[in-house]
Amino acid sequence: MSTLADLLAEHTTLSDAAAGHLQRLVAEWQLLADLSFADLLLSVRTENGAVITVAQCRPNTASTVYARDEVGAVADDTMRPQLERALTAGTVLRDEDPQWVGTLAIRREAVPVGFEEGTDAIAVLSRAVDLTHPRLPSPLELAYQDSANDLCQMVADGTFPQQEGNPRGLSTPRAGDGFVRVDENATVVYASPNALSAFHRMGWNAELNNTRLSEVTASLLTDPFVSEDVAMMIDAAAGVATVPAGPYRDVGMRMEADARRATVLIRAVPLRPRGVSTGAVVLIRDVTEVKRRDLALISKDATIREIHHRVKNNLQSVSALLRLQARRTTNPEARGALTEAVRRVASIALVHELLSGSVDEEVDLDEVVDRLVPILVDVASGDTPVTVRHRDRLGVLSAELAMPLVMVLTELIQNAIEHGFAGTQSDSEIEIVADRDVRQVRITVRDNGSGLPDGFDPAASDRLGLQIVQTLVSIELGGTLTMGPNPSGRGTEVSVVFPWR
Template identity: 35%
Template sequence: MPLIDTLSRSGAFGPGDIEWLHLLTNEWQIIADTGYCDILLWVPEAVLDGSHHLLSQPLESDTGFLCLAQIRPSTTHTVFHTDRVGQQLSAGLLERAVASWNSHTPKGTDDEHTIKDIILDTEFIPLIRNGRPVALLSVHRENLGTRKRQQAERAYRDVAHHLLQMVSRGAWPEFSAPVGTAHGNPRVSDGLLMLDTNGSVLYASPNALSIYKRLGFSGDMVGESLLHLTRSLLPAGEKADETLPLVLTGRMPWRAEIKAKRQNVTFRAIPLRQFSRLGEERYGALLLCRDVTELRRRELEMMSKDATIREIHHRVKNNLQTVSALLRLQSRRMNSVEAKEGLEQAMRRVSTIAMVHEALSQGLTQEVNFDDLIGRQFNLAAELASPDQHVNTRIVGSFGKLPSQIATPLALVINEIVANAVEHGLAGQTGEVTLSCSHDYKPSGEHIMVVSIADNGVGLTEETKMMLESGAPSSGLGTQIVMTLVSSELGGSIHWSSVKPHGTLVTIEVLLSG
């Protein structure tokens, strides 16, 4: 069950608590990656059972905790190879967890705990909002003894320590910060910089140095103003994002992007704050950066392909409309009634295909809003079949969006059946043709669309019905086209039947997905 749903059921949390915890679990990958640690989110079991008062009163020493979320680092190996979500906190750690909750302070374990030959350091961090704990984090790292840590590891662990302190006070993540996994969102492994209050660089990770080298800077970044350094690398006259100064000085938790030397780089700032008598006071910032040049190139390529495909559909539509117009001109020169009718039917079929390409030329996907398309096509097919005849048309149900490989043959099939219903079913009389669509799922999970076209005309004789379903040459070109499209293009089936008191019903089953 999603975290929000689990917490909402308890009814124990105040305004914004659940949303903030959800925001934290969206952002805590940064802590896991910089702290080289696994992190688990715990909530007292009694709170989830509806004991509202536990959030404002000390816990009993035997109060159990349930794990609701877990994150693993991507910068080192995990210490938990099994998913802990839904499990209870072990008895050996329970005392420290309760002590951390009741004292509102972080608590480490007195003794080292071992899991699968790995010695762990465990620390509990209470999450305080509005003066009361709302959850508990447990931070688990492998104990490496007295091994001397490299500069990068020390800097990363300092970052994690700063962020955990802010998390404990409910000061991070901030609701004003952009959320989500947008394309190009920088990660810890992409590049990390530590800034002081003035925006000068205190530390730059090797990947961050590589990014700036590709931008044209090869010196030592430490001590440099990141804003001034970055601006000096931008092309002359380049108008940078107006948020760039606030991001590159770490003043606001925003994102920005620059382009220089044919390189695209995104930045994300996380202001670091400490609590003072003046409130939350900024004392530095963490800045993540990422080279998104290849990503932006692929996005541009995809946009270009989409535009090309839309242009192709547009030109195909224009060409088909030209063919339709030529057929119309040719039909007017025909003296034979049979030849004239044949050309008019061909013109109608070409126009139907053109309408599908017109719909495809207006969208970004190869899907057609079939309800919009068939709404126009259905009425047009009835009018073209018999211009001097009054026929009412009615649509029941919704087709939804259909892929082009389904939309084109289905539109042609409906066009042929409607024309046949007007010309032969109603046979020059006033009547009604109804188009219906419904969706169903077979026990095997296959998505079936059932399309039916009904008229209140003269109906079918048994002989005519057998001839239609056999697809014999004597059944006519339109029927043969329908049978071929339904079986080969739609992978479906078609059935003719009579309806009472009189009329014909054509039912088509189309398999949309397996």
């Protein structure tokens, strides 16, 4: 499906600023749909004069009136005249009587989307409400609809949505989480049952109606600085004259705050239809349990990283002890075995070191290889200079795959350095090639050495390193291992293919 940006680029010549305003409107209009109990359609006039729908929103507070996706649909003869008039006149137009569409009685309202003062509307927002079963609205519904009407007028004025900073990336409370309507003095005129419950959990045991919401909220918060900021945010949204000019005036904001018994997310949305303040909508959501789970996850992640750090330290200690033992051993075969053990333990310790600084249990294989290769070359090459080239990007893998893969690469590189080159060869080179798609990873280690012995069978080999590689590839990685001559005509090529998803 085409995105809003794609449809605007295809059908209009709107400026970047105007398109950005429509993007912000679509990002915020779920609140308007919920308060209106209505489906919303955003339509624009195309270059050939047609009116096409470019975005759609369904309410969480009522059943939808549009069963199918309307994005990309051209307005028909029943809807187009109203949309055209709203675009031309720049005023909100509402059907006097509902229209029957099948078994539904739908009343539509066309709201021009203003942008810059003195310019024509850049789009039109239509609200469609199901009036099939009319009934007396509840106080909550009246408060919702009154606020929605103010917001729709602000859409026509070009003042909703506002440029709102959200540096902490906080989510937006929904109308159903907790809704409070305050007047231009920041006095509560209506609070939904969910909002009352949230304030009761914060420690407020009285009614909210006719109270100054900024003062009530400030009295419940534990941090005095946050308390002052939240109070100023609510007062600024309501248009209280005593609030000094600054970052809070005319800016709908959201904040997370701790009360004595709960953690809440609060957002204040100014209501200023035609530039006149009528108060504000304050949305509140109890996020105590969410915050508790977040803290538990943070604590768990920190514990896991600490475990990786301690495992790395322990492995380094084991490596140092093995290295010390190798130096004190006079038997060349035993010294070689201990040196190989040092190398294997060091490669595992390197992975744990990277995991100790990771927050998602993933390892950057390129960083591992770049740090591991110099160690292997320095330990194993001796008097024979060997160049290891790391081509292509290996990418990031989960710890379950990264650990055995690093061991496999360690053994393959080490084996190529120790057994692939003659002592007098001067152009010894090992190349690591990676090929990764959405399903599998192929990693190939090539050298330009003497090649495999005649009749060599990897499955029948008794070399410990090769047995380790075969076991890790087949069991831990669930992949396949192939060995053969280098396609360039000189040396050996070993390929490991395994699924990563």
